[in-house]
Amino acid sequence: MIQVGIVGGTGYTGVELLRLLVNHPGAEVSVITSRAEAGVPVADLYPNLRGHLTLEFTPPDVDVLSQCDVVFFATPHGVAQAMMPQLIDRGVRVIDLSADFRIRDQQVWEQWYGQAHACPELIETAVYGLPETSREAIASAQLVACPGCYPTATQLALIPLLEKNLVDPSDLVVNAASGASGAGRQANVDNLLMEISDSFKAYACGGHRHLPEIEQGLSDVQPAAAEPVALTFVPHLLPIIRGIHATCYASLTDDSISEEQLHQLFVDRYANEPFVDVLPLGTHPQTRTVKSSNMCRLAVFKPQGKNKVVVLSVIDNLTKGASGQAIQNMNIMFGLAENTGLEQVALLP
Amino acid sequence: MIQVGIVGGTGYTGVELLRLLVNHPGAEVSVITSRAEAGVPVADLYPNLRGHLTLEFTPPDVDVLSQCDVVFFATPHGVAQAMMPQLIDRGVRVIDLSADFRIRDQQVWEQWYGQAHACPELIETAVYGLPETSREAIASAQLVACPGCYPTATQLALIPLLEKNLVDPSDLVVNAASGASGAGRQANVDNLLMEISDSFKAYACGGHRHLPEIEQGLSDVQPAAAEPVALTFVPHLLPIIRGIHATCYASLTDDSISEEQLHQLFVDRYANEPFVDVLPLGTHPQTRTVKSSNMCRLAVFKPQGKNKVVVLSVIDNLTKGASGQAIQNMNIMFGLAENTGLEQVALLP
């Protein structure tokens, strides 16, 4: 039984880790930390866990966390990097759901996140936790940096095209929309039901922190001679709790490739992936078909035979976009079947 | 492995049965019927099941269904009673999610449902499938009539009070609200998102079919000398998909009983129930804390020390209010642990 610690368990990725781990047959949560809620039973904060978990929050303590086989960081950016060196030194394996170790270029990270990185020496040891590209490296990693929610949906949509250099990498457009849980459980007027429930808007159109992460991930899969990736990324806020939908537009370098061929490319690329589902031609994915599940569903279109390929991608931002993918990484790291504890059927209706 | 048949699998209680059964360790769905969708893979209609189920819908056929150990009817009222005698004759066990066998008084049923009953001879053999009152009878039943969604939430809220004759049974008020999935998956202008998503209303204030079922269930638990039950029941439509909230008002016959004593009564009554959770004093249940789970959560209040007791009750109308409770009944009937396959944590947020 893998002993699990969770740092920062009061947020939405924390409760999502718990929802999945309390029924995971190979893992057990032995400690969950929160300074603010120390001493409070977790089920008092999250009543859906009543009857499933009797743990209380405890203050974060490296000695206690070091007893765990694996520690998840479900914290805002900037927190994991502060505690990381001590845990790494003691040999604990760490899965970081935050942005701290996703970007390999320290300067890029510091520019987009507006602060100095507290342990740059660990950045290069971190493995980017997207199993569909990095399964082997994850298996032996000590520190896994889980991808962001938008980057997960977007990379899975565009990787097959960029791996084969079928599109102009300098003319990518990603129009994405996220449920509000992506903003976290912070007291904030902007995320009140009264402000966003009956509305829709773009945000961060001038630049979103997930942009450099997506560009890095896509660059990594390009063949040697390819042009640099340049992407226009506009996120939008959906008046729902969970779900990301990415609509990705790319210009085909060879106009003659058919919609069927593009579809087959995706089917082949993901044939052995347990959590990527390529829909039949002509079908559109819906975020509800992945709600509460770890699945990513994709569809490929070539509208009116023009030279644009459109890839639609949906995930649950808290599951495949965060906590589910983190557990998928844990399964890989500890040699379990990759889908252990992750076979929930999406909640529909 | 229990072989399961489902009649009428295209509705919401059908897909909910499938969501729960595909991961049930002791049961396997071997046939699912629909005349309209015969030949269509179930996962084409419900894409959340892609990767979990390869079954196709088939036309209903008694010979095929008779091969099953248990058959669930997830049909509108009036359907199960037509096919029931043949299945019962062949010894199949049946769990009926519809209203056909819930009411013991044939005339009352015919009056409220506006049609003649097609097999009245089976009505008295049916066991009302509320495990919290009828666990033993369910275990040996051939035909179980699963309670309606409102009746489940309401009876669990009021049973402890009526069993002890603590309230005036002739002055009960139940103000309940349901998510829209209770209306089923019918093409109907009244249930379009545009008609109900930004609104709230009472409906069937003059009389709802669940009223006689609730009155029957409550009467069954009264002590011998008690006055007859008379209840005012007003259902409301919530602009959400899943969830029932019942707010139940009763007049205490003995004013001196305290809120703490009332709370303790509920705690004791449900101490051994796996799917009834009595919240701490002063806490209010929320429908989201039971969404996608088989749990019922209850709270008890005695406002301002007046002689009214208020009991709040929440369930997921598709789970504890329908398909989850049906599987709970199946577990009881086949000697499995009652919570087998039903330990999902409610989806929050």
Add this chain to the structure above:
Amino acid sequence: MIQVGIVGGTGYTGVELLRLLVNHPGAEVSVITSRAEAGVPVADLYPNLRGHLTLEFTPPDVDVLSQCDVVFFATPHGVAQAMMPQLIDRGVRVIDLSADFRIRDQQVWEQWYGQAHACPELIETAVYGLPETSREAIASAQLVACPGCYPTATQLALIPLLEKNLVDPSDLVVNAASGASGAGRQANVDNLLMEISDSFKAYACGGHRHLPEIEQGLSDVQPAAAEPVALTFVPHLLPIIRGIHATCYASLTDDSISEEQLHQLFVDRYANEPFVDVLPLGTHPQTRTVKSSNMCRLAVFKPQGKNKVVVLSVIDNLTKGASGQAIQNMNIMFGLAENTGLEQVALLP
């Protein structure tokens, strides 16, 4: 042109006042205050007002406010009473949307609101601003205390019954539900979309501040010899922005009165009211039929001929439940037609 001042214009009742007043043919907003947003154009905070209003927020200043013909307080309780004596002394007419002057019994107010009242001497001069009971007093009042949202919906539902002493005043049950805008525009985790948008709950079941206000208002309309009013009031939170629905239950003292007679009683009582609409027998009101309008719609039922009468009442909590009613009061106070500026059709769909 009536010159209007608004104190506390950054909240939802403030922006609702502005929405209605910018198109009011007889009034003009000349000052709107906010300490926190002083200097900010109102339309920067509320972009729906771009093109309709060029005012900026200014710090509250009695001298400036005294130039107005009428000042609206759209503030949390406790604020209006602090500034009130100065404004009253200078002869300004005041319409207070907060709770400060609604309760005539100072001790009751202090008990429910948990603080000492800062100007008890003005309490008895305040007129309760429910036009349907107090039109004449409002016309000549200097200080009008606008009713709360729940009290407006509830009193309009029960007044015809209590005026005629047709029901047992000691056995009233009001089960009400409100859209989330009733909670105001405060940064609060509890009102995030992620916490309440896909859920429903009761709150303040043990006692809500609107209870004594409702009991006072109902007592005021009783005939001399009637028994005291005692009411059980349970509010619930709807996952919508606007709308209140009150479901009111009362026990008829004379069983023989028919549903038709009850309905006629309501039709007659409100025949000349511009903002109360009694629906045809058998019809249920929906909150969307009053959204953004100043209308209250009512329906009356006597289910199954039992001795309970059920009255359903819907209003928009920000309009008839707050800012619309405040403007209705202003119209009365200044001798305008009562519906001036208030003829918006409810937004449907």
Add this chain to the structure above:
Amino acid sequence: MIQVGIVGGTGYTGVELLRLLVNHPGAEVSVITSRAEAGVPVADLYPNLRGHLTLEFTPPDVDVLSQCDVVFFATPHGVAQAMMPQLIDRGVRVIDLSADFRIRDQQVWEQWYGQAHACPELIETAVYGLPETSREAIASAQLVACPGCYPTATQLALIPLLEKNLVDPSDLVVNAASGASGAGRQANVDNLLMEISDSFKAYACGGHRHLPEIEQGLSDVQPAAAEPVALTFVPHLLPIIRGIHATCYASLTDDSISEEQLHQLFVDRYANEPFVDVLPLGTHPQTRTVKSSNMCRLAVFKPQGKNKVVVLSVIDNLTKGASGQAIQNMNIMFGLAENTGLEQVALLP
């Protein structure tokens, strides 16, 4: 007083016309037709109109409609063209909200709408009713074809760029999202609250009927020598009732133009437009800031200084996207101030 007839008043654009016209100071609805609802008071179908309108639906009758000064068609495509010649012959002015006369190329229309056009001879006499490009022609038109909802939002976003030939017209991407009311008031499982309220999806990715209309409208404003317009258009379905958000991407032909210059271009282009609002630099529009109003709000970005310009555009699909724009056209046709009856403030919150 302009006498107004409405054909097909039972749908959402019909009730929206009524909402706006009952308070229009210069127009009066004298007839509203529906075969299915003939004899039914309009306010029975749309209770928000109770107290505002006593009209009943009548069967469509050319003689009756010919008495009107103007007839609005709020019908599905294919209906208006059947009755149009008779009305035109009798000299009635007509404002068609359907798609029947929007496309000038008969073959294109027949290809996308899958039917033969019933009165092609009138196509060329129809004026496309986008006031921001065609105000003068509208003023003297007998037949005005109101733009579709997506085309309105998209054209207003892209016209300033195409008029000046600043972007590559062959590489336009429009990613748009609409509230569900765009689908109309049809009984359809796909638009049940249970199917779409907690989800998001693209639809018609392979080709949507508004594509040729947008391409035609944009081509019309290009300077003489410009390359042909080619646009990739992907619509999405929002789980809200009202609102369209278009996110438009174009490649700048001259990289050196700054975000400020682009913004100024939009400010200048729309300086005199009563219903187009260009937001300050850096601001994002929200659909709620135009809900129930006739306003279009725009924002312009040039992310990271790359060569893409992104224009964000929001309208209420039922108002500026349909009925509000139709009334704006009526005002122009009859010489009224263009904003007569259209000054509602958007409903926020």
